Amino acid sequence: MAARVPDPGDPQRTGRSPGPGGEPGPYGEPDGAPGSAVPSEANDDSRVAAAPAPARVPDVAIRRLPVYLRALEELRAEDHEIVSSADLAARTGYSSEQIRKDLAYFGAFGTRGVGYRCDVLVDRLRHILGLDREVPIALVGAGHLGTALVRYNRTRHRDVRIVAVFDSDPGRIGQEIEGLVIQPAEAMEAVIREAGIKLAVIAVPAAAAQEVARRLVEAGVTAILNFAPVSLQVPPGVVVQNVDLTLELQSLAYYIRPEPATG
Amino acid sequence: MAARVPDPGDPQRTGRSPGPGGEPGPYGEPDGAPGSAVPSEANDDSRVAAAPAPARVPDVAIRRLPVYLRALEELRAEDHEIVSSADLAARTGYSSEQIRKDLAYFGAFGTRGVGYRCDVLVDRLRHILGLDREVPIALVGAGHLGTALVRYNRTRHRDVRIVAVFDSDPGRIGQEIEGLVIQPAEAMEAVIREAGIKLAVIAVPAAAAQEVARRLVEAGVTAILNFAPVSLQVPPGVVVQNVDLTLELQSLAYYIRPEPATG
DNA sequence: TGATGTGAACTTCTTCACAGCC
DNA sequence: GGCTGTGAAGAAGTTCACATCA
Numbered sequence A, B: 001m002a003a004r005v006p007d008p009g010d011p012q013r014t015g016r017s018p019g020p021g022g023e024p025g026p027y028g029e030p031d032g033a034p035g036s037a038v039p040s041e042a043n044d045d046s047r048v049a050a051a052p053a054p055a056r057v058p059d060v061a062i063r064r065l066p067v068y069l070r071a072l073e074e075l076r077a078e079d080h081e082i083v084s085s086a087d088l089a090a091r092t093g094y095s096s097e098q099i100r101k102d103l104a105y106f107g108a109f110g111t112r113g114v115g116y117r118c119d120v121l122v123d124r125l126r127h128i129l130g131l132d133r134e135v136p137i138a139l140v141g142a143g144h145l146g147t148a149l150v151r152y153n154r155t156r157h158r159d160v161r162i163v164a165v166f167d168s169d170p171g172r173i174g175q176e177i178e179g180l181v182i183q184p185a186e187a188m189e190a191v192i193r194e195a196g197i198k199l200a201v202i203a204v205p206a207a208a209a210q211e212v213a214r215r216l217v218e219a220g221v222t223a224i225l226n227f228a229p230v231s232l233q234v235p236p237g238v239v240v241q242n243v244d245l246t247l248e249l250q251s252l253a254y255y256i257r258p259e260p261a262t263g
Numbered sequence C: 001t002g003a004t005g006t007g008a009a010c011t012t013c014t015t016c017a018c019a020g021c022c
Numbered sequence D: 001g002g003c004t005g006t007g008a009a010g011a012a013g014t015t016c017a018c019a020t021c022a
Helices: A059-077 A083-090 A096-104 A118-129 A144-154 A185-195 A208-218 A245-255 B059-077 B085-092 B097-105 B118-129 B142-154 B185-197 B206-218 B245-255
Strands: A136-142 A160-167 A178-186 A197-201 A223-226 A239-242 B135-140 B158-169 B180-184 B201-203 B223-225 B239-242
Touching: A059 A096, A059 A118, A059 B245, A083 A096, A096 B118, A118 B206, A118 B245, A136 A144, A136 A185, A136 A208, A136 B245, A144 A160, A160 B245, A178 B223, A185 A208, A185 A239, A197 A208, A197 B097, A197 B245, A208 A223, A208 B158, A208 B206, A239 B223, A239 B245, A245 B059, A245 B118, A245 B135, A245 B142, A245 B158, A245 B201, A245 B223, A245 B239, B059 B097, B059 B118, B085 B097, B135 B142, B135 B206, B135 B223, B142 B158, B158 B185, B180 B185, B185 B206, B206 B223
Parallel strands: A136 A160, A136 A197, A160 A178, A197 A223, A223 A239, B135 B158, B135 B201, B158 B180, B201 B223, B223 B239
Antiparallel strands: none
16 A cells, blocks of 8 residues: 655756667667757656657656566565566556556567566666666765765665765765775766766765766766755756755655544 | 656655645645545555545645745845746746646735745745644664764754654664764654654665554654665555665666767 | 557646736 | 736546457
């Protein structure tokens, strides 16, 4: 039980959406896509680019794929060889039709009357999301939050992995977090270019976030996860996903019941 | 520039939606609503309850209100007395029609030909969101992330404020974060009941999250912000908003450009 | 028989366009 | 004239229902 909330908090987004259509095309590999980008400068919350790509995969669908992937990995760990969309529905809370439709954007991975091979589907999803090669990530801002994020990420994941941490505070530079030495902010561009990093996490104070974003983009970053409470302005083609504790709490406040649910 | 992403990551949600319709009704005060709740047990991502409430305010709209509120407070700080929906659009990235429509769910707060009085709209939004009284929040899990969240929250906000922190690690209990003493997990129910806390943040390991959620709900919590990477099962009427670093990074990976945007 | 894959119906949300009022 | 408030149109996403095939 539990209905779902849309997930608002997040702000801008600018990006072309790679994915093919319902056709057995290029499987929406994070490349093969247009190179151009996005449309408006508005917060549409669900629109993406009208790029050269034939049919678009809705962003909402992309955002569900990692959920499916996690469920599949759990199922695989429990020695399931075959899973049905109904199994995945039970684990994820999404409807089975929704799941089949999302998967179908990228091709036909299942067997009618049977289901999906767990390991095959895991591989497919990892490929679609671009997780079949390690995705190196830079984190900017090694305060309490940034540090917590690095620890969390590095003790668990290898597919999306923070590999560089930057801060402008001399007192932090040189310190180590989970084996990573905090580097000076000035080194940001060079390191990011060198390592070919395209994805970055911003965990700096609000006032510094926009400038950090600008520098990241200039250095080649095209996707940003932003924890600073500001709407970042980024050029077309750059994707920003925001996570804002305050906004989350404030919108949840709306749903609080007055009475202790004595009904 | 910057289109927007839907924000998927988040998981369940179960809740009745208070808000009135387009009518000048009860202004969607976080009460006045049904007491009952939710429909399905599925992840719908945008549905809420078909409760006694007349017309529903879409969850997506609720999630935008805090964004408007923040923009308004900025504008007020800049001594703007009157703001138009176009001003807010410029600040937030949402379209002016969208903003007017969202506000209109709760009544007519503006003046035709003029705009909205900044301070009036701030007050209205705070009231609609239930932020006109302080919203006390409990946080469970005082690890790196939990600690970072407490620090962030307490050094900034008074409207949504963490007032109690719990952990099960004896080594942490008794320690202080921003003036709050970490309390033992066993005290959770009593403290939450005593303080009438309805909103909680979960920052414990995945394995412990479901049980924590169960206890929180039993103690009277009806809205949860969950940082643990699991889909919490909660009874109807309880709202869960998830924030999952890994899912965010994995879906962002999809949008990474192969080439350094040399286009 | 049974579960996938998918067009069509439906629902929800957004944008348009303009009437209404200051 | 200008900006709000809102019905109507349109777009996007979800669910339904079933043909399809192992």
